[in-house]
Amino acid sequence: MPETNIRVGSMTLGMVQTNCYFVYREDGRDHSAGVSYDEPTPVIFFDPADKGQFIYEALSTRGFKVDTILLTHGHFDHIGGADELRKLSGAKVYAYEKEKSVCEDVENNLSCNYGRGYTVVPDDYLDDLHMIEAAGLKCQLIATPGHTVGGCCYYFDEGHILICGDTLFEESVGRTDFPTGSMGTLVNSIRERLLGLPEDTVCYPGHGGVTTIGHEKQYNPFL
Numbered sequence: 001m002p003e004t005n006i007r008v009g010s011m012t013l014g015m016v017q018t019n020c021y022f023v024y025r026e027d028g029r030d031h032s033a034g035v036s037y038d039e040p041t042p043v044i045f046f047d048p049a050d051k052g053q054f055i056y057e058a059l060s061t062r063g064f065k066v067d068t069i070l071l072t073h074g075h076f077d078h079i080g081g082a083d084e085l086r087k088l089s090g091a092k093v094y095a096y097e098k099e100k101s102v103c104e105d106v107e108n109n110l111s112c113n114y115g116r117g118y119t120v121v122p123d124d125y126l127d128d129l130h131m132i133e134a135a136g137l138k139c140q141l142i143a144t145p146g147h148t149v150g151g152c153c154y155y156f157d158e159g160h161i162l163i164c165g166d167t168l169f170e171e172s173v174g175r176t177d178f179p180t181g182s183m184g185t186l187v188n189s190i191r192e193r194l195l196g197l198p199e200d201t202v203c204y205p206g207h208g209g210v211t212t213i214g215h216e217k218q219y220n221p222f223l
Contacts, residue, residue, distance in 0.1 A: 004159035006137065008204060009043075011055065015114065018049035018077045021163055021204050022059065022066075023156070025136045031062045042067035042135035045085065046154065046163045047206060049077050052084025068134035071095040071122065072165025073151040074103035075178070076111035078206060079120040086123075094132070096143055097125035099150025101180065108148075108179045128152075139163075142193050146186020147174035153194065160201040162213070168194060168203055170211040173222045190223060 005026040012019055022043040029041060045066045048055055059066060066089035069082060074095065086093050095103055102108045106117030126132070128143040132154070139154045144167040151174070154163040166174035168190055176183040199214030216223060 002158070002160060006156060006159040006161060008161060008202075010204070011058070013055075014050035014077050014080060016077045017207060018047065019204065019206055019208075020049050020055070020081075021046045022064065023135070023137060023139075023161070023163070024064065029063060031064065033061055035063045036061070037063045040065040044068045044070060044132075044135050044137060044139070045091070046070050047072055047078040047165065048081035048085045050080040052081035052086075053088060055081055055085050056088040065089065066091045068132070069093040070132065070139075070154055070163075071099070071103070071120070072153065072163065072167070072206065073148045074099050074109045074120065075148065075166070076109050076114055076118070078165065079103065079109065080111075080118070082120045092123035093120065094124055094126050095122045096141060096150045096152040097127055098143070098145065099148060099152070100125060102148045102150060110178060144168075144186075144189040144193050146176060146182055146184075146189045148178070149180035151186075151189075155197065155201075160198050162194070162197065162201050162203045164194070164203050164205050166206040168211075168216060168220075169205045169207065170209045171216070171220050172208075173220070174206075187222060195223070 024043040106112040201213040
């Protein structure tokens, strides 16, 4: 793995224990709870699953501020805190352009099956291979449909870091029995779009443990 000062923090939130990640550039500051700065360290926040106010306060009390919010897909357990976090932080929300039908539909995003229907309307929908520059970082959107029609991952070439949502899991892949899902499409997405990344790329999935591209190429039975 190349030398980098990019760091990945995480929170696990919501009824199905969704991994939420915040990525930032290490600046030598103390980010213990209870510290604050006149100019906090900016982060990119991925998949605010639930409790937007909790996310905002937890980051604020550690000297962070949310610069940008990126969604890997629009399922309820990845968007539940997005609107509240956007309102409190002033950050904009982005998703892949083909995920509109999931983000903005209570049946496709499954929220109507879990107590209350809700949606999120991103500030903008981005195209495949769009380069995002935020919080002093660069990452690229990689379209990986299959878990949902517009699922995607975000790759930081510096540091070889992949935020992969529910596309790729440790020795597994995302479910495809939900609306807009397709197992054939998902496996093709992973093989064609992800397995060509450097083998030391660290993959941060939406559920479960961290893995690497090299490990999945060798041990993932779906691939």
